[in-house]
Amino acid sequence: MRRHFEEQIEECNARLVHMGAVAERMIEKSIQCLLERTAEGHEEVFQHEGEINNLHIEIDERVISALALQHPVATDLRLLVMATKIAGELERVGDQAVNICQNTASLLKHPPAEVLTNIPEMADVVRGMLRESLEAFVRRDVELAQKVLDTDDQADDFKDQIFFQLLGNMMTEPPTIPRALALILVSRNLERVADHATNIAEEVIYAVQGRDVRHHHEETRQSEGP
Amino acid sequence: MRHFQEELNELQRRLLEMAGLVESAIHFSVRSLTARDQEQAQRVLRSEATINQMEIEIDGLATRLLALHQPMAGDLRFLTAAIKINSDLERMGDLAVNIVERAMDLMGRPPMKPLVDIPKMAGLAESMVRKSLNAFVNRDPELARSVLLSDDAVDDLKDTVYQDLIHFMESDPSTVAAGVDLIFVAHNLERIADQATNIAEEVLFLVQGIDVRHHAETAEE
Numbered sequence: 282m283r284r285h286f287e288e289q290i291e292e293c294n295a296r297l298v299h300m301g302a303v304a305e306r307m308i309e310k311s312i313q314c315l316l317e318r319t320a321e322g323h324e325e326v327f328q329h330e331g332e333i334n335n336l337h338i339e340i341d342e343r344v345i346s347a348l349a350l351q352h353p354v355a356t357d358l359r360l361l362v363m364a365t366k367i368a369g370e371l372e373r374v375g376d377q378a379v380n381i382c383q384n385t386a387s388l389l390k391h392p393p394a395e396v397l398t399n400i401p402e403m404a405d406v407v408r409g410m411l412r413e414s415l416e417a418f419v420r421r422d423v424e425l426a427q428k429v430l431d432t433d434d435q436a437d438d439f440k441d442q443i444f445f446q447l448l449g450n451m452m453t454e455p456p457t458i459p460r461a462l463a464l465i466l467v468s469r470n471l472e473r474v475a476d477h478a479t480n481i482a483e484e485v486i487y488a489v490q491g492r493d494v495r496h497h498h499e500e501t502r503q504s505e506g507p
Numbered sequence: 508m509r510h511f512q513e514e515l516n517e518l519q520r521r522l523l524e525m526a527g528l529v530e531s532a533i534h535f536s537v538r539s540l541t542a543r544d545q546e547q548a549q550r551v552l553r554s555e556a557t558i559n560q561m562e563i564e565i566d567g568l569a570t571r572l573l574a575l576h577q578p579m580a581g582d583l584r585f586l587t588a589a590i591k592i593n594s595d596l597e598r599m600g601d602l603a604v605n606i607v608e609r610a611m612d613l614m615g616r617p618p619m620k621p622l623v624d625i626p627k628m629a630g631l632a633e634s635m636v637r638k639s640l641n642a643f644v645n646r647d648p649e650l651a652r653s654v655l656l657s658d659d660a661v662d663d664l665k666d667t668v669y670q671d672l673i674h675f676m677e678s679d680p681s682t683v684a685a686g687v688d689l690i691f692v693a694h695n696l697e698r699i700a701d702q703a704t705n706i707a708e709e710v711l712f713l714v715q716g717i718d719v720r721h722h723a724e725t726a727e728e
Contacts, residue, residue, distance in 0.1 A: 341587075344587075345583060345584065345587060348583055348587075349579060349583055352577035353574075354574045355574070358570065358573060358574050359570070362573070362590065365587065365590075365591075369591065369594075448683065448684065451676065451680070451683045451687075452680050452681075452683045452684075453680075455677045455678075455680045455683075456677070458673055458676050459673055462673065462687070465687070466694075469694075
């Protein structure tokens with residue numbers, strides 16, 4: 282019975298790791314399309330969305346059946362609840378990749394912006410957070426999870442810089458308003474990916490240590506900013 | 508056994524209490540925007556800590572019930588749905604705070620234009636939240652489905668708001684900062700409607716044991 286249960290948790294984790302890889306790929310591809318000003322990769326992102334949605338459902342079903350059959354307690358229970366929460370976060374990361382594609386599609390209707398601001402740098406930081414949060418989950422690595430929490434401020438700083446720069450452009454050059462707005466929205470999409478990575482990292486810390494770090498630094502960062 | 512049922516009732520009662528707080532947070536966030544009212548804004552900011560605290564407590568209670576009572580089938584689905592709805596509600600609370608931050612920023616600027624579609628969006632979003640929670644309490648799949656349908660209306664309104672504001676800003680660049688604030692308000696309202704949709708999908712999952720999450724999305728697109 283015990284052995285079977287461990288197999289169930291293992292299988293669940295393997296699906297989550299796969300789901301994480303799909304989410305990462307979606308973000309990578311959507312950003313690549315943005316930077317290269319093409320919609321050619323969008324179809325791939327949309328297909329992955331279907332896949333990630335199915336994985337979300339599958340993981341939830343696996344968790345519920347493990348809960349029903351095994352009645353786990355303490356740590357095992359926490360790990361299972363964590364699995365459904367992380368699956369929910371990853372599904373929303375996938376939604377953000379789709380949103381980035383949609384915002385890119387509206388950007389493509391306008392001539393290229395002279396500067397793309399710090400969006401490439403911000404995208405690197407955010408993708409790093411997502412990758413590390415998943416690695417922290419796989420290795421049950423609290424220190425790495427903590428690092429993700431600490432990096433969230435950087436993502437926020439990028440978002441603020443990008444916002445002020447584009448807001449300035451919009452005021453001085455009204456024709457840039459629609460595309461500046463689309464870029465602002467992309468930076469918000471990236472910020473939300475960073476938030477989901479942060480949530481995953483918080484779940485890892487909670488599952489491993491039983492320490493609830495949710496909300497503790499929200500006052501400084503949950504705000505949408507300027 | 509009776510004891511367990513009482514605890515489930517208690518969990519539902521607290522979830523509803525939290526939903527009430529979140530609903531008023533949304534309501535007063537938009538009121539603070541339309542009435543340019545600092546007092547309403549502060550009221551929402553004050554409720555955030557309570558909502559966060561309730562989320563942690565409800566999450567703890569639901570997890571404890573899972574651990575202690577080894578529930579089967581229906582009760583198990585109820586508990587996992589409760590855990591998710593709890594987290595959806597907390598996120599809505601954050602979105603209401605985002606709206607208040609925009610409202611406070613806008614209070615420092617001259618009024619841009621009369622707000623028509625944003626209050627309409629807010630009214631729809633609020634009613635989606637209320638209906639999704641009522642659907643949860645009454646295990647009402649019809650009501651849950653009506654929430655899924657409203658989501659399209661909110662999306663359409665958001666597109667209208669975006670287009671209007673973009674035109675407004677293009678014709679008068681001095682309104683850019685205020686226009687962007689309002690666009691973010693519309694964005695946050697859309698996300699509140701999305702969260703209500705998530706809750707409605709959880710309810711359908713709970714009531715029918717079938718998973719409609721994502722099916723609705725693809726059907727509607």
